[in-house]
Amino acid sequence: MYIINHIQMYTSLLQHIEKFISLEPSEIDVLESCLNLSKIKKKEHVLQEGQVCNTMYFISKGCMRQYIINSKGVEQTLQFGIENWWITDYLSYHNHTPSNFYIQAVESSEVIALEKPTLEAILIRIPKLERYFKIVAQKAFGAAQMRIKFLFTMSAEERYHHFSNLNPEFVQRVPQYMIASYLDFSAEFMSKIRAGKV
Amino acid sequence: MYIINHIQMYTSLLQHIEKFISLEPSEIDVLESCLNLSKIKKKEHVLQEGQVCNTMYFISKGCMRQYIINSKGVEQTLQFGIENWWITDYLSYHNHTPSNFYIQAVESSEVIALEKPTLEAILIRIPKLERYFKIVAQKAFGAAQMRIKFLFTMSAEERYHHFSNLNPEFVQRVPQYMIASYLDFSAEFMSKIRAGKV
């Protein structure tokens, strides 16, 4: 009973890893012994601007976001993370420099938080995971490039429709003003787009 | 004589790799036997929109850029790559899908072009390189996040000054209209910023 629950807890991460590489049963054991699931309450932060980011978060349930507060005091979402995404500030993580970002739960979430020393220890025991993290990062970078392309080439209205066509359920799930800032326009303008007043 | 030249050819990539991981002499031999340097002439393309991107390029000399052509027929630069950067379309590379981008030499350049089958063969012989590519991709993603932050929070003029303070030599090196599109404003507006007419 305990074991079954234990295994189920990490199913999402293990399944995600096994999309890209295959693990031996012994490696799965090692991984499971090192992982633990944390619950993050809605609006709780796992990273604040100015802190060094020392942790990678795998989202197994819920939704997180990375945001900044601009010079006018308004929050601007740079990145959302949902089930099966990793979220962290890689620059702060690698360079041990204070982060420019906040990372916060948009809704109550479950994450696997991997501290740098733990992760490095896992990578020494299962070097093949380097490949997994390589692929994850390369795909994330590719997605960031596409995001910049969309920001450059589409009008605000086009960005909204494109995004909500691709993620219809997501648009229901999170506050509009977060999506507006993610798409780089004001919450007021988003309201007008939705009302067809533009 | 031959050997010395041969080694010198790949110095920049080997040095870059050894910033992040350490290689055995035998591994260096393997690498050198698999690499070759290509010269790309100014304005020559190594990737065209619609092609599947099957190659990663390490820039050992010169400057490359990734760009799109927008709906008005204007080129918009999404990414520059200079000495010691990798450039590719990771999404097309991983998913075997047609690329959205052009990759072109801004000035005559020397690159180490690694085709996917060659690279995969190298990674099997030197698995530790997975870690190198992981770190490269994670840092690139971190840089992309900062880029989005700057696009979101700074005015056109601030972006221009920020960029030219960080890269004074670079601004001399490449045409202004490419920098303007990289910073997401028009070439005309950049001209006015530089003239102090704004």
Next chain:
DNA sequence: ATAATTTCTTGAAGTAGTTCAAGTTTTTTA
């Protein structure tokens, strides 16, 4: 259920940028 808080909407006024078109300067090519 009620109050408190958060999120969304609306219109009016303002502005940071774009677009266009034409001319000038610089760089490249033959």
Next chain:
DNA sequence: TAAAAAACTTGAACTACTTCAAGAAATTAT
């Protein structure tokens, strides 16, 4: 070294968005 091509500049007219302020609706907490 002349001609052609590429890159840069300028001003005038325009527009896609922002900002502000106030109220309405939805959600959350008690």
